[in-house]
Amino acid sequence: MRVLSVTPEIYPLVKTGGLADVAGALPRALAREGIAVHSLIPGYPAVLGALTSVKTVHSFGDLFGGPAKLLDASAADLALFVLDAPHLYGRDGNPYLDTAGQDWPDNAFRFAALARVAADIGQGLLPAFAPDIIHAHDWQAGLTPAYLQVGPGRRPGTVMTVHNLAFQGLFAPEVLGRLGLPAEMMTMEGVEYYGQIGFLKAGLCFADAITTVSPSYAAEICTPENGMGLDGLLRSRASILTGICNGIDTEVWNPRTDAHLAAPFDAESLEAKRINTTALRERFGLAHLPDAPLFGLIARLTSQKGIDLAIAAIPDLVARGAQLALLGSGDPKLEAGLAQAASKNPGRVAVAFGYDEPLAHLMQAGCDALIVPSRFEPCGLTQLAALRYGTLPVVSRVGGLADTVIDANEAAIAAGVATGFQFGPPTADTLLQALHRALALWQIKGVWQRLQRNAMNSDVGWGRSARLYASLFKSVARNPAFAARP
Template sequence: MRILAVASEIFPLVKTGGLGDVTGGLPPALNAAGARTTTIVPGYPAVLGALPDAVAVHRFPDLFGGPATILRGTFPQAAGASLDILAVDAPHLYARAGNPYLGADGREWSDNGLRFAGLGAAAAAIGTGIVPDLAFDIVHAHDWQGAMAVVYLHFHDGPRPGTVLTVHNLAFQGRYPAALFPRLGLPDSAFILNGLEYYGDVSFLKGGLSYADRITTVSPTYAREITGPENGMGLDGLLRHRAGVLSGILNGIDDATWNPATDTLIPGRYGRGRLGRRDANKTALRQRMGLDEVPDALLIGVVSRLTSQKGLDMLVDQIDGLVAAGMQLAVLGSGDPDLEDAFVSAAEWHLGSVGCVIGYDETVAHLIQAGSDALLVPSRFEPCGLTQLYALRYGAIPVVARVGGLADSVIDANEAALVAGVATGIQFWPTTAEGLQAALHRLLALWRDRPVWDRVQRNGMAADVSWRGSASRYVALYQSLLAERPAREEAS
């Protein structure tokens, strides 16, 4: 079985967030499960620079304003594995330094609609077999940036592969003025209520949701949540209509990169049987964040975008009480300027108890996971979340809102779970300041009962948060889709 993944980023070639981690971590697990996966991505400078030996396999005379070449290459990974990559080398669309989506002024590139329509059109063409030795059974598109591949394949006149669209965050929909539609090269019948049209505009994500053979999200709970108006982001009616092909598959993590026993970014490497070595990381984290060395203080970490969606405004309101209770806080992230200023001010006001690094630093992110006692994720909605999975792996007890993938991946330390010996963290609901405050009180009580704390910590570290189980579920999904497309199976 051959899979063509369509994504706007892939770790470690290019990454702005969790999407890159998923598209970089899932293919090796799919390969091991029998679904040979190639990923097609835009030919950003960072991508082309990582594939010096790539070879041209196809050329488009014009791809939305200029010529484009499909380059085929591999990127080596650990343990002899590699990522199979197709790069869309279209300088007029992708030869821009920095962020894949934003210019130096922080605003979206004005031609993002054409840039990611170009990715989708190239992926669809490859998916239909224009390159003789590149045949695919499934085209698996990720988020709105990849969704147009599904749309172009739907309107392809001839045999086509099955299509899957994974929604990583329904809030981002690739919405553009209707004036873009004539430039997309699609029939007029695509611009309808049950297609790309969305309140008079064009929505790439809505088109993908309308035409995909299968729709997945990144957790079972989020798959249910988005069919209701509270979390449906205006697309809940469409998703209820397509509920028969909608499912949720929880994300995993790259457990080779995120492994405390081998992590070269932390000073003290450890495992479940050597938790004492974790102390070196807590000491290093305190030094990096300017926190006082207080042996019995509970240290809480945060690695997040600083936005209200992530619930970080609620945390700001809890900092005084958190410090008064003897806890410490280490924050890494960037986002809303007001929240950035609030955390910087808190670090200045509570010198030695609150530390803050604005921006993103991979080394600091690993150090927070390895050195914090607990990891806080108070999101108001969260399709899956990865930081709580890293926390489980690293023995930082996750404290999470009971939403989306957070609810699916953390077992609350309630009385029944503690008696059964299965608790891995703390959940709270509702996602309010009062709910968060109660969760912090529960966390502190757990910290003071060290035998129970140790059991919860070790339970989390024993949880399988890898891609293996999720990859097997994706393979089962692909197989069910292919079983409905016998003509395609015979052709391939």
């Protein structure tokens, strides 16, 4: 089976969040299930600079305002189609924002181009590559099923994966014609979303199957409270909606071999984890307090991530003898709040602003517990890495966090299955209660180490999830209503 994965980012070539990790790891896992994946990605400068074995397989005279080439290439053991369109992607800034942090004003056309080319490939653009399934990731690929809906010729099955329903790709209705979509699509049953064009809504309307990145999140987004205005549509399509938890790349996240660590370790050599704790304290300028539990937080600094709840908990944590190391960037007000907490608590609280992949690895290895206080979380990846490194997650009981961390209540501890701490609903008070439970168990070293070993033995890789995706892809491809055929 052949699958075309359509994604705006892919690790390790370009990354702004967890979508890139999924897009980079899932093809490798699917290969073990006998499914060959080619990933279609935009030709950002960083991507073009990393390519090997490059071959032009198609040229476009005018693709949304300029010439473009479709490249067949490879990089980082990934099979790629790269859309080399300098007028759309050849610019500084990140994939979605300019250097001032504002949305690129032509984002509608930049990602319509990606979806248009994906649909063209599905309809036979490349004789040597005819996908059975097109797997579209998030709003940036959301128009792919819509283009296939109105296009001629063959039509492969389509699977739309929602990584975060909060990001919907909304644009002015005036661009509909320039996107190459017919006026009759601008309805409630089509791409229209409260007077705007919704790229994600288009994918949800016209895909043959919908997935999101955890079972709990799949249920949550069908409710008015969490459906972001799309809950009615999602309830109407509930029969084709599936939640499949993400995994992490267990070769990238491996405490036995991780080059970013001060010392390797595993579940049978937890004493070596303390070497990383010492290194992390030195890196952050924290006091050397070997009897103090060291909590970590690695996140985008946004309200969704519950950073304000963590800030509110800092005085209590410090008063109880704990330390806190934080890594992230985002909302200036939240950054200021964290900076103030660090200045008030030198040696106890430290912050690194920005994103630093090596430091994130060292934090997962060196912290005793990781705080993930999200108000909603489709899946989450940091808690999976924390489990892998024996850093017990303290998570809000939402989405994928609830699905992947087993709360250390008395029954779960007695059964030998507890891997962390859950709290809910996500408030400052419930977070503090969970942190107090973690601090109490930290004092009982034997119990804490058993939880660490449970966590490190958790199945956080892609194997099970890849099998579920493979089964879904095969089911969609077998359906004669939309199976790929000449």
